[in-house]
Amino acid sequence: MIAVTAFKWVPPFAAGQVRDHRVRWILNEAGWAYEIRLLDAVDQKSAEYRALQPFGQVPTLEEDGRAPMFESGAIVWDIAERAGVLIPSDPVMRAQVLTWYFAALNTLEGALINVSEAEFFLPDEAAKAARRPQVLPFAEKRLSELQLALGDRLWLVGETFTVADLMMSSVLKIAASLDMLKAYPALQVYFDRCLDRPAYRKAVADQCATIAAHGPRDMRYREAQAAG
Missing domain, CATH: 3.40.30.10 (Glutaredoxin)
Known part of the structure; x- marks a missing residue:
């Protein structure tokens, strides 16, 4: 078990x-x-x-x-x-899935966690206001870059949902909790699509x-x- x-x-x-x-x-x-x-x-x-x-x-x-x-x-x-x-058997696509999987964890998640920590863990509004300019622009830059890279595709790699989409949408939950995705309509649609799964x-x-x-x-x- x-x-x-x-x-x-x-x-x-x-x-x-x-x-x-x-x-x-x-x-x-x-x-x-x-x-x-x-x-x-x-x-x-x-x-x-x-x-x-x-x-x-x-x-x-x-x-x-x-x-x-x-x-x-x-x-x-x-x-x-x-x-x-959720992992393609084709070696080229598998490599792309692995790359995007780690992009979610290494490139996106850290930037978003910095914003989340400012909003949810700092003790007062003054501390939050001082911290936001230090972390928010970089997180917004990463979200813009992700939206540009996604383009009009349904999924990050290939024609079906993969483990890369699972991890990326899980990371984007941080942005959603901060109400950041409304500025990125394509990411919002992608995010909603990923989460529309029974599992x-x-x-x-x-x-x-x-x-x-x-x-x-x-x-x-x-x-x-x-x-x-």
Whole structure:
């Protein structure tokens, strides 16, 4: 059986965004059964979990007979490859899919996370106002470049949805949460197209249902803080 880790609860702005949704999504696309192992803040700090995920993040993936994995990008590609889904067999197209897959993670995601951190994690409006000019223009530049590269194509590579589109649209969820996509109509249409998949809808619905069923107390933040 495959086990994927996820948080019991996160603040409302993060519901549907936590990266375990990517792993749920590809597992749903593959039609593979899995279970979710829920974590709180005490679990995150435990020696057992740090042996599995040195940084205390989610998701991780454990599977009978295989070495455990962490990092959503690594897990998603591994599952897609082993399941034979969303990766073209043609070597040229496969290389293009791999390139766009890493472009999502390396070129787009970091720029968007900088904006997200400014909006959701800085303590007050003055700090946010000071930070926005430092991070927003670069993120907007990356979105403009992506829209230009996409052109009028339906998908990043070829004529069908691939794992590159899965990862790119997952990253674009950050931009959507910041209301940035309205300035990029072609990206908005592409984004909506990518997310219009049963496997995605189930992944996010399941994550959000778990979060809604829990609250901050379930995360045991005070116990984790007291433990050091």
